[in-house]
Amino acid sequence: MPRRDLLRTGLATSAATTLGLAVTTATAGPAPATPAQPPPNGDRTLTLTGRLPTGAPDFVLLPVEVPEGVREIAVSYRYDKPQVPAGTPGNSCDIGIFDERGTDLGGDGFRGWSGGFRTEFALSRGAATPGYLPGPINPGTWHIALGPYQVAPQGLDYHVQVTLRFGAPGPEFTPHYPPERARGRGRAWYRGDCHLHTVHSDGRRLPEEVAAGARAAGLDFIVSTDHNTSSSHAVWGPLAGPDLLIVTGEEVTTRNGHWLALGLEPGRFVDWRYRSRDEEYPRFVRQVHRSGGLVVPAHPYCPYVACQWKFGYEQADAVEVWNGPWTYDDESAVDTWDSGLAVALRGGNGNSGRSWLPAMGNSDAHSDPQVIGLPHNVVLAGDLTRDAILDGLRAGRSWLAESATVELDLTATGNGRQAGIGEELSVPADAPVDVRLTVSGVPGGTVRLITDEGQMHQESLPAGGSGTVVWRTTASLAAYVRAEVRHPRADGTPGKGNSMGGDLPWGPMAALTNPIVLRTEDR
Known part of the structure; x- marks a missing residue:
């Protein structure tokens, strides 16, 4: 077995089913004991400790034997964070849990994951910490799943405490899923x-804060x-409504x-x-x-x-080409996406090639x-x-x-036909095609019309932020046309998401369209 696929804790280790990369089941000493006669009420606490070396598997499974009569499982964990040299990743470890149905990839045993966001969680028949799924606490072998995201050169020492709380199971959880x-x-x-x-x-x-924020932003769906x-699926129902699809x-x-x-x-x-x-x-x-x-x-x-x-x-x-406030990452994503459009729609000005993304x-x-x-x-x-x-x-x-203050309409018209964003316009190869873009809500913005040849037209919007741009092409010259609306360069206006500085010929994005595909008619 390759070194990465074997976890050595220095105590007791055994290989488990591989989930993509190796997943190793490790126990610190003997397997956790199960009470011979569990008390009708009360707690039992188990402690799991170990060390993960640099190169540890992506996921490490710690078995926990859950006896009859457990009403709640509560878990807390910690791990050491030794000082590391500059530029070297320090320790970072995620956590989750799988129930007695197993840990198979894509299986039914998943009961929750909080990544590195929480240091403790609990779940029972009727309730669970966010990120975890309420449901039966059935007897059998459960597994705490550790995800050592990064391991320092010194290794990662973990300490997991599992408390089994005994008693009546309590009421069943009722999910409230949102309507479609x-x-x-x-x-x-x-x-x-x-x-x-x-x-x-x-x-x-x-x-509820996310739903309120979506309504405040003028959104129709999230x-x-x-x-x-x-885990959040089951709580969205009461937060949806006639005005908001979730x-x-x-x-x-x-x-x-x-x-x-x-x-x-x-x-x-x-x-x-x-x-x-x-x-x-x-x-x-x-x-x-x-x-x-x-x-x-x-x-x-x-x-x-x-x-x-x-x-x-x-x-x-x-593909998500714009994520949060506009950054260089988004600039790269748009460039890659645009290159993909040209590849997908090449050949006969769009008459062949795979579907575009x-x-x-x-x-x-x-x-x-x-x-x-x-x-x-x-x-x-x-x-x-x-x-x-x-x-x-x-x-x-x-x-x-x-934002909802930005409005836009893009059409292409030729040979008595018209197409909009995401649609196709079939015309004779040399027939004039008029591309019309109407914009509002971008004061002093810059309009860019882009085809498979790159930017073919650029025009400024007035200070009021509204305007119409018309540009003419043909299907023989352009396999597609799409539009970008940019803010002025180095726009530091709050809320505009500018983190680009002044070293590009245009500013951060205000609006971006998917293409209108231009196809040449067969003769």
Whole structure:
């Protein structure tokens, strides 16, 4: 077994089922004892300790024998954080739990995950710490799951305390999932943020605060995407309403990048315990697609450890090119996405090539002062329903806005026909095509019209922020056309999300459209 696949605690170690990378089951000394006659009420505390070396497996499983009569499991943990040389990662360790049904990848045993956000949690039949799933505390072998995200050169010493509380199981938990429909306006443009966090993962906002923030931002829908858990799904029901559609999802946080699973069946989680080399990602893509959901790589150029996207885009339904306030990461993501458009639509000016990948923008808001809805997606959908919104995003009938104050309309007209964002316009190769962009809400902004050849037209908006730009091309010259609306360079206006400085020829993004595809008619 390779060195990385074997964990040596110096006490007692045994290999367990491999989950992508090796998952090792480790116990500190003998397996935890089970009381011969559990008391009808009271507590029993077990302590698990050990050391993880540099190069430890991604996930380490600590078995806990749960006897009959346990009503609640409470867990707390800590690990050492020795000083490390400058530039060397220090210790960082996540935690979660699996029940007696097992730890198989994508299996039924998942009962919760809090990553590194909490040092303690508890779960019972009727309640659980956010991030964890209430439900039966059945007897059998449970597992505490440690995720040593980073291990210092000195190793990582962990100390896990598990308290088993005995007594009557208590009332059963009743989930309240959100409805799949809100009061819409029929076929219309709807605004929504598809990447949001709550206290159910590493956010500091309660679900009710997120819902209130979405309404304040003028959004029509949101998607709940807490990291690696479905626990928040069951609390959104009372927070949705005729004016706000809430869709259940998850941010799947792997060691090779994060992806959004949008439109999950309520209560279902998507496993994250794999890397790109494990070839497990396609399996979970299929899981999301079976439920009619979308797979969206998130912040693909995020500079933090394990955030950069390493799985490729072939199986994705869209890509998040704008994440929170505009940064160089987003600039790189848009450039990569635009290059993909040119590849997908090349050959005969769009008459061949695979389907193109739509762009999305989301706030990824966790807590104040991060702004819910900066940015968000404006989606043309048949109505304000889960399926209609997902269909619009999947088709690319959407554009990205920094706030609800920004309005935009992009059309292409030629040979007596017209197409809008995410649609196709088929015309004779040399027939004139007039591209019209109408914008409001971006004072002094710059409009950029971009094709597979790059930027083909640039024009400034007046100080009032409203204007119309018209540009002419042909399908023989452009396989697609898309629009960007930028703020002035080095705009330090609060709320505009500027972190770019003045070294680019344009400022931070205010709005970005998906393309209109231009196709040449067969003669």
